[in-house]
Amino acid sequence: MIKTVPTKPFADQKPGTSGLRKKVPVFQQKNYSENFIQSIFDSLEGFKGKTLVIGGDGRFHNREVIQTAVKMAAANGFGRVLVGQGGLLSTPAASHVIRKHKAFGGIVLSASHNPGGPDGDFGIKYNISNGGPAPEKITEAVFARTKVIDRYLISDAPDVALDRIGTNEIEGMRVQVFDPVADYQALMEELFDFDVIRDMFAGTFRMRFDAMHAITGPYARAILEKTLGAPEGTVVNGTPLPDFGGHHPDPNLVHAKALHDLMMAKEAPDFGAASDGDGDRNLIIGRNIFVTPSDSLALLSANAHLAPGYAKGIAGIARSMPTSMAADRVAERLKVKCYETPTGWKFFGNLLDAGLATICGEESAGTGSNHVREKDGLWAVLLWLNILGKRKESVENIVFQHWRDYGRNFYTRHDYEEVDTERANGLMNHIRGFLGKTDIPPLGSKTLVKSDDFAYHDPVDQSDSKGQGLRFLFKDGSRIIYRLSGTGTAGATIRVYIERYEPDPAKQGGDTQAALSDLIAIARNLAEIETRTGRSAPTVIT
Ligand code: VG1
Numbered sequence: 001m002i003k004t005v006p007t008k009p010f011a012d013q014k015p016g017t018s019g020l021r022k023k024v025p026v027f028q029q030k031n032y033s034e035n036f037i038q039s040i041f042d043s044l045e046g047f048k049g050k051t052l053v054i055g056g057d058g059r060f061h062n063r064e065v066i067q068t069a070v071k072m073a074a075a076n077g078f079g080r081v082l083v084g085q086g087g088l089l090s091t092p093a094a095s096h097v098i099r100k101h102k103a104f105g106g107i108v109l110s111a112s113h114n115p116g117g118p119d120g121d122f123g124i125k126y127n128i129s130n131g132g133p134a135p136e137k138i139t140e141a142v143f144a145r146t147k148v149i150d151r152y153l154i155s156d157a158p159d160v161a162l163d164r165i166g167t168n169e170i171e172g173m174r175v176q177v178f179d180p181v182a183d184y185q186a187l188m189e190e191l192f193d194f195d196v197i198r199d200m201f202a203g204t205f206r207m208r209f210d211a212m213h214a215i216t217g218p219y220a221r222a223i224l225e226k227t228l229g230a231p232e233g234t235v236v237n238g239t240p241l242p243d244f245g246g247h248h249p250d251p252n253l254v255h256a257k258a259l260h261d262l263m264m265a266k267e268a269p270d271f272g273a274a275s276d277g278d279g280d281r282n283l284i285i286g287r288n289i290f291v292t293p294s295d296s297l298a299l300l301s302a303n304a305h306l307a308p309g310y311a312k313g314i315a316g317i318a319r320s321m322p323t324s325m326a327a328d329r330v331a332e333r334l335k336v337k338c339y340e341t342p343t344g345w346k347f348f349g350n351l352l353d354a355g356l357a358t359i360c361g362e363e364s365a366g367t368g369s370n371h372v373r374e375k376d377g378l379w380a381v382l383l384w385l386n387i388l389g390k391r392k393e394s395v396e397n398i399v400f401q402h403w404r405d406y407g408r409n410f411y412t413r414h415d416y417e418e419v420d421t422e423r424a425n426g427l428m429n430h431i432r433g434f435l436g437k438t439d440i441p442p443l444g445s446k447t448l449v450k451s452d453d454f455a456y457h458d459p460v461d462q463s464d465s466k467g468q469g470l471r472f473l474f475k476d477g478s479r480i481i482y483r484l485s486g487t488g489t490a491g492a493t494i495r496v497y498i499e500r501y502e503p504d505p506a507k508q509g510g511d512t513q514a515a516l517s518d519l520i521a522i523a524r525n526l527a528e529i530e531t532r533t534g535r536s537a538p539t540v541i542t
């Protein structure tokens with residue numbers, strides 16, 4: 001039976017960079033998830049009888065909300081839902097399934113790289129029929145609805161057997177529980193030369209993939225070990241756990257330190273990689289060398305033609321504004337355009353749909369292409385493997401060669417996490433005060449060519465997005481950028497992005513932090529970070 005349940009609005013359901021993210025206890029409040037899901041449905045039109053894809057990254061509270069979402073989809077009139085077995089579905093796989101099965105949209109339960117468990121984070125995001133994150137127009141409508149919602153619809157049917165593949169029915173709506181890996185794996189086989197990669201594993205080539213006890217474990221085992229012949233044990237931490245084994249499923253040098261240490265050790269395998277909570281990020285480390293995500297975007301774009309899926313070349317590249325400008329140089333050489341968008345994958349969707357860009361990336365370990373409408377961790381790993389198999393060179397050689405060819409963009413991001421929100425806003429306002437000025441004492445001898453609050457005009461739907469990050473651009477091509485994170489759940493996270501271009505091969509080696517030390521000092525002084533936040537050092541450096 002379909003029930004109409006009265007409810008009251010929650011004031012804090014504003015979606016951030018990627019959906020609504022809050023602490024688990026917030027989501028456990030009565031009606032909290034229901035209100036948000038109903039607000040999504042209330043903001044959409046024309047889904048009666050259509051298909052909805054539902055899945056999540058397996059974190060704590062996943063199964064409960066999957067059941068809720070299925071019963072609410074039935075009550076709201078969807079004709080069919082596709083649910084990943086066990087309630088599991090990586091973000092890129094969800095994107096693919098939405099596209100392949102011509103679904104109206106999808107609900108992905110994830111807080112991605114944020115920690116999980118009973119005191120960790122949870123999240124809900126909505127993806128549209130192109131498989132990509134809902135654009136701002138929709139997230140704003142959802143938020144507006146959450147502020148006035150007074151009822152939600154739900155079926156009182158018993159729970160769906162999530163672990164059994166097969167078809168059930170609720171209120172006349174079909175519920176199909178499917179294998180979350182199969183469709184995705186088939187897509188990867190179309191894009192990449194699996195024989196080339198298989199040959200590599202049949203020889204001496206070895207890798208480690210750290211799934212961080214998150215969603216990519218089953219995908220990586222099936223593809224790398226079972227299909228490509230990588231030895232068993234190549235995938236570590238491969239079982240998704242509700243609390244990610246107590247770790248933080250953020251594939252960076254802090255949270256994937258074990259992988260980094262291994263890759264820098266004498267017994268390092270040839271290639272190391274990791275992915276995040278929901279499988280859309282990738283960390284790439286060669287023996288002896290960490291590849292920054294910005295460099296990885298540039299390298300993948302320059303070498304994509306070595307994979308069958310991109311043999312005809314790429315139509316364009318898109319990167320988020322804070323991502324280094326290394327990809328711009330590749331685009332220039334390939335004679336294609338490089339688009340600069342605000343942070344968050346939702347801004348790439350239109351460019352991909354319109355065929356303006358083929359490969360997209362963010363400095364935050366996100367890379368992807370037009371094969372889906374989300375960033376895709378394993379895709380990046382497989383493209384790297386395909387390139388390594390074709391070029392038969394080490395990661396280190398490939399990276400150094402790239403720097404020699406194009407110059408190196410030294411790049412780092414400093415995060416100050418859980419800063420008091422008022423203080424963080426004060427700091428941003430202080431920096432904003434410098435915008436447009438020429439006389440800025442903390443800049444010392446650096447020559448500023450432009451400073452602004454980044455705004456984006458979407459060339460496809462003509463929408464405008466303002467307030468996307470404070471930029472200081474210097475004459476020598478270096479940049480300092482400040483923005484506040486839109487994915488955190490406690491206080492504010494200040495992100496400082498620092499970049500300098502080095503064309504001289506003789507100066508391209510060495511430590512990134514040392515190479516950027518002048519700019520780092522300027523960035524700290526300009527923002528008065530220490531006095532305003534009380535922090536003498538960043539929480540995380542990537
Ligand atoms: C961060 C990253 C951004 C990424 C977003 C979602 O956002 O900076 O590049 O798209 O996370 O990634 P923010 O607002 O905290 O800087 V995921 O893998 O957490 O969905």
Ligand code: CO
Nearest residue numbers: 112113278280
């Ligand atoms: Co993610």
